[in-house]
Amino acid sequence: MHADFRIALVALTLVPSLAQAFYIPGWSIKSYRDDESIPLFVNKVYSDNTQLQYAYYDLPFVCPPTGRRHANSHLVSGHSIPLNLGEVLRGDRIRTSDYDLNMGSDDECRYLCSHDVSRRGLKRARELISDGYVAEWIVDNLPGATSFVTVDKTRKYYAAGFKIGEKDYSPSTGKPRYFIHNHLTLVLRWRRAPGAEGDTGAKVIVGFEVYPKSIGASDRNSTGCPRRVHDVQDGLELYLASNKTSEPTKYPSSSYTPPEEEEVEDLDDGAMLTIPYTYSVYFREDDKVEWANRWDLYFVNQDESSKIHWLAILNSLFIAGLLTTVVGVILARTIRGDIKGYAKDGVVEEGKIRLRRKRPLGGSRSPRGEKAGGLLEQNGDAENDADVSSDEESMDDITGWKLLHGDVFRPPPHAGLLAPLIGSGMQLVFMTGGLLLLSCLGVLNPSFRGGFVSVGVGLFVFAGLFSGYFSARVYKTFGGLNWRKNTLMTAFLFPGLLFALIFILNLFVWAQASSTALPFGTLAGLAALWVFIQLPLVSAGSWYGYVRTGPWEHPTKTNVIPRQIPAQSWIAKGSQSVLLAGLLPFAVIFIELLFVFKSLWQDKSGYYYVFGFLAVVSAILMITVIEVTIVATYIQLCAENYHWWWQSFYVGGASAAWVFLYCLWYYFTKLHITGFVSSMLFFSYSFLACAVYGLLTGTVGFLTAYAFVRRIYGAIKAD
Numbered sequence: 001m002h003a004d005f006r007i008a009l010v011a012l013t014l015v016p017s018l019a020q021a022f023y024i025p026g027w028s029i030k031s032y033r034d035d036e037s038i039p040l041f042v043n044k045v046y047s048d049n050t051q052l053q054y055a056y057y058d059l060p061f062v063c064p065p066t067g068r069r070h071a072n073s074h075l076v077s078g079h080s081i082p083l084n085l086g087e088v089l090r091g092d093r094i095r096t097s098d099y100d101l102n103m104g105s106d107d108e109c110r111y112l113c114s115h116d117v118s119r120r121g122l123k124r125a126r127e128l129i130s131d132g133y134v135a136e137w138i139v140d141n142l143p144g145a146t147s148f149v150t151v152d153k154t155r156k157y158y159a160a161g162f163k164i165g166e167k168d169y170s171p172s173t174g175k176p177r178y179f180i181h182n183h184l185t186l187v188l189r190w191r192r193a194p195g196a197e198g199d200t201g202a203k204v205i206v207g208f209e210v211y212p213k214s215i216g217a218s219d220r221n222s223t224g225c226p227r228r229v230h231d232v233q234d235g236l237e238l239y240l241a242s243n244k245t246s247e248p249t250k251y252p253s254s255s256y257t258p259p260e261e262e263e264v265e266d267l268d269d270g271a272m273l274t275i276p277y278t279y280s281v282y283f284r285e286d287d288k289v290e291w292a293n294r295w296d297l298y299f300v301n302q303d304e305s306s307k308i309h310w311l312a313i314l315n316s317l318f319i320a321g322l323l324t325t326v327v328g329v330i331l332a333r334t335i336r337g338d339i340k341g342y343a344k345d346g347v348v349e350e351g352k353i354r355l356r357r358k359r360p361l362g363g364s365r366s367p368r369g370e371k372a373g374g375l376l377e378q379n380g381d382a383e384n385d386a387d388v389s390s391d392e393e394s395m396d397d398i399t400g401w402k403l404l405h406g407d408v409f410r411p412p413p414h415a416g417l418l419a420p421l422i423g424s425g426m427q428l429v430f431m432t433g434g435l436l437l438l439s440c441l442g443v444l445n446p447s448f449r450g451g452f453v454s455v456g457v458g459l460f461v462f463a464g465l466f467s468g469y470f471s472a473r474v475y476k477t478f479g480g481l482n483w484r485k486n487t488l489m490t491a492f493l494f495p496g497l498l499f500a501l502i503f504i505l506n507l508f509v510w511a512q513a514s515s516t517a518l519p520f521g522t523l524a525g526l527a528a529l530w531v532f533i534q535l536p537l538v539s540a541g542s543w544y545g546y547v548r549t550g551p552w553e554h555p556t557k558t559n560v561i562p563r564q565i566p567a568q569s570w571i572a573k574g575s576q577s578v579l580l581a582g583l584l585p586f587a588v589i590f591i592e593l594l595f596v597f598k599s600l601w602q603d604k605s606g607y608y609y610v611f612g613f614l615a616v617v618s619a620i621l622m623i624t625v626i627e628v629t630i631v632a633t634y635i636q637l638c639a640e641n642y643h644w645w646w647q648s649f650y651v652g653g654a655s656a657a658w659v660f661l662y663c664l665w666y667y668f669t670k671l672h673i674t675g676f677v678s679s680m681l682f683f684s685y686s687f688l689a690c691a692v693y694g695l696l697t698g699t700v701g702f703l704t705a706y707a708f709v710r711r712i713y714g715a716i717k718a719d
Helices: 002-021 085-089 119-130 291-298 302-345 375-397 400-404 415-440 451-462 464-477 483-511 520-549 574-602 611-638 645-653 655-669 676-718
Strands: 040-046 107-118 134-139 145-149 156-160 165-169 176-180 183-192 203-213 272-285 346-349 352-355
Touching (some): 085 520, 302 574, 302 611, 415 645, 415 676, 451 464, 451 520, 464 483, 574 645, 611 676, 645 676
Antiparallel strands (some): 040 134, 165 176, 183 203
């Protein structure tokens, strides 16, 4: 009784710390009083047309932070906010701003600063505007959003971020013009705080909207604000008079007129364009949105897309049901019939086939020593010939997978490579399962910024224990002797290649001065996690799996001399059968992949938050991979090919090849990515994601095939 009380007491003390560790909608509520300062944080700019992000305060054309302290607040302008690992990996660079927001206090116009921008800065601004960059600001953990209304005008939804400028074309010359958004209207929607705090006048924020516009530098009052904020006539164009090389100077003795792109502009001539920045603040009450549901506005067209998600699930269920029927026929009729026939015609003793000799009905042998002459002796020989013929016919009947009992468990070539891959695959299985579970429970959600990546890295490192265990057991089952070498292979093969690829890509991103580049301290921290935490966990799992547990037992013994494999049909050969087998798992997930790709590459201002659908599709995917592997392995064994170890791994992960081809199709038909580095990042990340997916599903296929083979040959031995 006292022990239960102590456990309950410890649990109650942990609840507040867990609530502070991560955000679950409806739990962590921040309320504000009238005139209380509300901090506004600036983060980064990003675009759907490129994979490079940039810290907002690193842009040469925005107001730099002044370093002043906000009233009634400990926050200092320009101060960097501590970030978790996921936020750093996703390119966040969050800092406090100079914008003053006080709960309930409207301000039609407030002057921020006037910033002088050089030609080089203007060129940079034009490039970002042309690529469609949007800025991400944060208030009360909500990203600033652009508000939209559905086509039927029944529902409002948000797109995170706001454009930093606009591009249009001059009606007179037809040349492009670029306008900077130098005035922002900030609308904060609030409602009364729930519970007792609301009774005392506390308020909570349920929406943060940003409406940018471009206002010319002329016609302003003494405070720097435009005289007409709402009725804007002219925007602020990013333009300075050209100082390009003139034709007579460049070609003094020729009448040649060079095209505009050949003319050279001096970007460092000292010319400046002054950009005044102002903003407006409005607080509006909104009782229609509950605080716990305020993120729902960011899930674009969730109600309409749910129909497509259900279609994806029905498509997946149809394919999985068809495969289940095929596997059921194989297990219930074909294999069971083979086993019964095998048990009837012969038995397995010590891994060898012994056939029962068949006698004709009513036939009898002459007793030993009885003399028979003439026809009787010939009849006796005929009986013996019939027995031998019957034995030969029985041997002919035993064909296909039944003949491989002495070779089916022969260790595969390159077993020392396959075992670490299986260990790393199980590591990914546990990590992915944990992420899906936490996402479905609501622990991982968009408000927990960077949480998905942070928790994923933590689960991956912790799952090194399972990686070492499964790798060591498979390695010992293959007859491996040097388990310490296998441990190092498991700990360094896949994680090492992953870290090396990220490091090489990071060099290219560093050269672009993008916030997507990982700082050196983060890389050192990841290396420390790898060496000082994951490596000991892999070693502990390997020791337990190899020393304490031992190998899996096989139901039949392996012959000393390998059996010759007959000629295989063209469709059963390696690459053809693998690619064909990968089509079915790909058909299960390709509809859901459209939503994932859209969230990752095409519409970064939206959020993918339908993990319930994703979990269901993932479960059906695993069932499909299991069933496809069983069918492919059975067909291979029936063709008397006992090299199923690597083949089952390839078949399980074959859909990764189709997913990568799907990425290529998506890149050339849906995306508008510009620049070499951005394209390289897309293909590299796509290849990496497909490799992870293939390793995960390949491991599931391998373990499924291993369990299937042990089951059917174990049934023969039992009979």
